[in-house]
Amino acid sequence: xxxxxxxxxxxxxxxxxxxxxxxxxxxxxxxxxxxxxxxxxxxxxxxxxxxxxxxxxxxxxxxxxxxxxxxx
Numbered sequence: 657x658x659x660x661x662x663x664x665x666x667x668x669x670x671x672x673x674x675x676x677x678x679x680x681x682x683x684x685x686x687x688x689x690x691x692x693x694x695x696x697x698x699x700x701x702x703x704x705x706x707x708x709x710x711x712x713x714x715x716x717x718x719x720x721x722x723x724x725x726x727x728x
Contacts (some may be wrong), residue, residue: 662701665721669714684711 666675673676679691684707687694709719 657702661703662705665705668721
């Protein structure tokens with residue numbers, strides 16, 4: 657997962673403002689830091705996304721985001 661995809665998924669699931677706040681301030685117990693700190697430390701965005709989803713009880717069916725049409 658690329659960092660841009662991580663941010664897209666955060667925005668889709670939690671909304672732009674709330675999602676940004678969560679990434680910056682919500683402590684992720686499994687990672688022992690915030691999502692922003694984890695990403696800066698080089699932790700894979702997919703792992704950070706799953707930790708954020710686990711903490712917020714995001715169902716598996718929504719963890720991949722909305723279906724996107726293929727690019728031409």
